[in-house]
Amino acid sequence: MEAIGHDSCGRGDAARGSVGRPAPEARVHFRVTRFIMEAGVKLGMHSIPIATACTIYHKFFCEINVDAYDPYLVAMSSLYLAGKVEEQHLRTRDIINVSNRYFHPGSEPLELDAHFWALRDSIVQCELLVLRVLRFQVSFQHPHKIYTMDTEIP
Template identity: 60%
Template sequence: MMEEEEEEESRRERLHFRVCRFILESGVKLGLGSLPLASACTIYHRFVARTAPGAYDPYLVATAAIFLAGKVEEQHLRARDILNVCHRYLYPRLPPLQIQCGAELLPQPHLFNTELQHELGIPEGNITERSFKSEGHKSSHCTGRQQIIMPTI
């Protein structure tokens, strides 16, 4: 019984390590700096600590964490670009996604704790819903929803 729990914990730790590696490699491809990358890993870890194992796809949560970290750390990227880079990381042989905007495809921002405390002690992370409104695109451009299926590896 105890061995099974330890094995499950070890499997979960390996998965989180792979997801954080996914965050770092995708973030580097997107041109994010080290602070947004560290923030994305923190946001991801806080999210998985508050939710039941298996409740959300970890790679989708990681993709949303990259998006939120860019917003929190003032290094804004288009959700479409983040989704395409993350999709290409997971599915290198498939063609890029054809989406106009992608913020509506990510988990809702209120599910994440984005208040981060940096070395200087300045809390950051007051994300408002306005930050997530189609990133400067008119809502008519974001009419269709596409489903993105990311595998649990």
Template identity: 55%
Template structure:
């Protein structure tokens, strides 16, 4: 396993993010910010061997990041689906029951934590949002009104038609596995 310098990866992701959002940042600015972060109080990095080495490292790290992301840098995030589903569920449950348990906060926390696992990229964003909401509902024992427990229809079929129950459980298990991983030591 390779260990990468975190400031190099951070600088490279900033540089790549600017490109993805059509608001490119000058690599010289990225280098100066990274250098100033590492060496507080120093002025801008002079163009020389250190500058060119850092520039080459950022470009190489950018290529690595692109490979890790499978060159899929313009993705649809599950957050917007989750927000839509939660707003609909708030009306579905009613304000009193909705306020009784922090479903939205817990579902958002599950989603945030799931971003620490690369398998989040293996699932449709709508399905990830549903799985995180399902976990939150189960944690607080909240049952949605007007939903019968049968094998034909799940509560989330109102929002997504293409999510099979076995896939739903698979995603929920992946989210829960995030909490069983040992923290990385640096």
């Protein structure tokens, strides 16, 4: 029996473009997931909340077309939501400042002006959208367990 390639959403080889290269949508998700991981590290998040943020992001875009919403806004909302789910709460201001520094290296933190408040509002509204799209199923059993120095290994 011949193996059939599947992505995590069950779309088969749709994630592959011509000549075996990833489709543009897959490249977008790769870049945004890398952003989630880098931002999570800069925010001081542990591995499990970062993995939860990536999972929330991917599950959201399994339900919604990537062109419908800004993937980076969904990523910031995923980080914010994952912090809540995994009991490592983050301030939206910290997420905004880390994201701003990611997109504009060397820049100063954003002023608390209308642009900042609009961005903060967008993150919170997007968090509610993500929750509705995922039917509030945002707690996951990850396929691996990370052991730390203070964890007792069975």
